[in-house]
Amino acid sequence: MRRIKYTFWQDAQFLIGYLNDYPDYQTQAYSKDELLENLRDLLSDLESNQIPFNEYGNDILSLLSGDQQH
Numbered sequence: 595m596r597r598i599k600y601t602f603w604q605d606a607q608f609l610i611g612y613l614n615d616y617p618d619y620q621t622q623a624y625s626k627d628e629l630l631e632n633l634r635d636l637l638s639d640l641e642s643n644q645i646p647f648n649e650y651g652n653d654i655l656s657l658l659s660g661d662q663q664h
Contacts, residue, residue, distance in 0.1 A: 598615070600613050609628075610622045611633060612633075613636065613640075619645070621636055
């Protein structure tokens with residue numbers, strides 16, 4: 595089993611967290627168990643390309659193909 599690091603904190607009534615490799619994608623939950631489930635789902639969606647990883651407004655496919663248009 596691989597280990598993925600995450601960060602979370604309490605904000606009023608919610609726990610808010612993100613995967614350290616994807617800090618732009620936050621999720622929230624009422625409990626730590628729910629937050630971990632949400633983070634697992636988020637990771638699955640990101641790795642299956644259901645959510646395009648977008649950094650600085652560039653499409654990840656463009657970056658991978660060497661397209662340098664900004």
